Amino acid sequence: MPTVRSAPAVRRSAPRRAVPRIVLAAPDPAQVARLAYAYWEARGGQGGSAEEDWLRAEDELRNSQG
Secondary structure, eight states: OOOOOOOOOOOOOOOOOOOOOOOOOOOOHHHHHHHHHHHHHHTTTOSSOHHHHHHHHHHHHHHHHO
16 A cells, blocks of 8 residues: 655745835936937037937936935
């Protein structure tokens, strides 16, 4: 007669706790636009892309808030 084994005990971990995240407020779109335009002007209106300028401006403004 085969030996019947019980299923292994299920080990339950403690519920995960939410880790607080710091969320910075989005910069004012008008400020972002002015700064992105300034980046474009500083390049003499040549090269780069509007999207790169916009993202760079957003990052800079967010970092200056803290």
